[in-house]
Every structure is written in C-alpha cells, then in structure tokens.
Amino acid sequence: KAGVTQTPRYLIKTRGQQVTLSCSPISGHRSVSWYQQTPGQGLQFLFEYFSETQRNKGNFPGRFSGRQFSNSRSEMNVSTLELGDSALYLCASETGDQRDTEAFFGQGTRLTVV
Amino acid sequence: DQQVKQNSPSLSVQEGRISILNCDYTNSMFDYFLWYKKYPAEGPTFLISISSIKDKNEDGRFTVFLNKSAKHLSLHIVPSQPGDSAVYFCAASAPYRGSTLGRLYFGRGTQLTVWP
Numbered sequence: 001k002a003g004v005t006q007t008p009r010y011l012i013k014t015r016g017q018q019v020t021l022s023c024s025p026i027s028g029h030r031s032v033s034w035y036q037q038t039p040g041q042g043l044q045f046l047f048e049y050f051s052e053t054q055r056n057k058g059n060f061p062g063r064f065s066g067r068q069f070s071n072s073r074s075e076m077n078v079s080t081l082e083l084g085d086s087a088l089y090l091c092a093s094e095t096g097d098q099r100d101t102e103a104f105f106g107q108g109t110r111l112t113v114v
Numbered sequence: 115d116q117q118v119k120q121n122s123p124s125l126s127v128q129e130g131r132i133s134i135l136n137c138d139y140t141n142s143m144f145d146y147f148l149w150y151k152k153y154p155a156e157g158p159t160f161l162i163s164i165s166s167i168k169d170k171n172e173d174g175r176f177t178v179f180l181n182k183s184a185k186h187l188s189l190h191i192v193p194s195q196p197g198d199s200a201v202y203f204c205a206a207s208a209p210y211r212g213s214t215l216g217r218l219y220f221g222r223g224t225q226l227t228v229w230p
C-alpha cells in the first residue's frame with residue numbers, strides 16, 4: 001500500500017511570491033491534515049480536510065489556504081510569502097471517519113523563502 | 115499556548131538501557147495520545163498510541179503509560195538500541211465534531227540519542 005506522497009520535496013521561493021504544495025493520501029483515506037514544522041514551534045496544525053470540506057483550522061493567517069479534491073488529494077497554498085514561512089510542511093492522512101486511529105505522515109516539503 | 119509539553123529537549127542513553135521520554139498535557143478533553151518518531155528530512159512515523167480508558171499499552175520494546183490524574187504520559191523503550199536515535203514527538207487529540215480525530219496537538223519533541 002503506497003504511503004502519503006508530498007510534492008515537491010524541496011522548494012525555494014522569494015518573499016512576496018506564492019507557493020502550492022501537493023499531498024496524495026493513502027488510498028482509502030479521506031482526511032488530509034497539514035502541519036508546519038519549525039525549529040522553534042514544533043509541529044503546528046494548519047487545517048484538515050475531509051471529503052473536500054475544511055473541517056478544522058488552526059491559528060494561521062489567511063495567507064495559508066488549502067483545498068481537497070474528489071480523489072482526496074489535497075493542496076495547500078501560501079500567498080505573499082514571508083521569510084518566517086520557511087519550514088517543513090507535513091501532510092498527514094487518515095480514514096477520517098473513526099476515532100482512535102493514527103495519522104500517517106508524508107516526508108514533507110521543505111520550503112525556503114529568501 | 116502549548117497544550118502538550120515535552121520538557122526535555124534531549125535525552126542520552128546507553129545501548130541496552132531503558133529510555134524514558136515524558137510528556138505533559140493541559141487539556142482535560144484529550145482522550146487519545148500518540149507517540150511519533152522522526153528522523154531528519156523525513157515525516158513522523160507512528161510508534162504507539164493509548165486511549166484514555168487505558169493506563170498502559172505495550173508493543174514490543176515500546177510501552178506507553180498514561181496517568182490521567184497527573185495529565186502525564188511516558189514512553190519507555192527497553193532495551194534501547196542505536197537505531198532508536200531520533201526525535202520523539204508526543205501528540206494528543208480531543209473529540210471533535212462527533213467521532214473523528216480531526217487534529218493532533220504536538221509537543222516540541224525530545225531528541226533521543228542511544229550510544230553504544
């Protein structure tokens with residue numbers, strides 16, 4: 001069974017630009033969550049999508065947005081990039097319709113803003 | 115506001131000995147707890163979990179203990195091996211919109227180093 005796939009693995013962008021990251025969940029999983037990992041803050045929850053609907057949202061500015069497609073693949077977008085957006089962005093998938101199950105993570109996209 | 119805390123950023127243990135990683139939480143609504151292991155440049159890998167209806171869960175060399183009254187959990191690794199060297203994250207979740215998991219709250223991680 002294929003794992004969670006995130007593309008691209010690495011990205012370098014300039015301040016002010018926008019970026020789109022992609023996540024393909026495990027087959028059969030309908031929930032996709034996004035997390036930002038930085039050295040100072042650990043893993044911070046961005047948002048979660050289930051069946052194409054945003055179900056939960058963390059405390060990030062509106063520059064961070066996402067969407068989910070009918071095949072459960074998800075994208076997140078960051079507009080007007082700032083230096084502080086440099087981080088490892090992780091995507092996690094799970095079934096989404098039951099409790100007490102673990103989330104499976106992708107390898108992440110390392111975003112560097114210069 | 116850090117609802118899950120791992121107060122030890124690092125832990126160094128000799129191979130063969132026990133590693134004990136600790137985690138505290140503040141939200142009494144948390145009812146499911148997980149431990150993840152993370153190597154550099156990789157995503158977190160699920161290790162073991164525990165529901166709040168239990169106080170212990172074991173899987174091979176890994177045991178998680180939950181003390182709800184103290185809002186504390188710990189991960190024991192026995193015996194520790196050099197390949198266990200990684201960052202360990204504690205995570206918790208609360209019921210959300212019915213039965214679904216929804217969101218994980220993570221601690222900041224503990225770097226475990228197991229030396230020969």
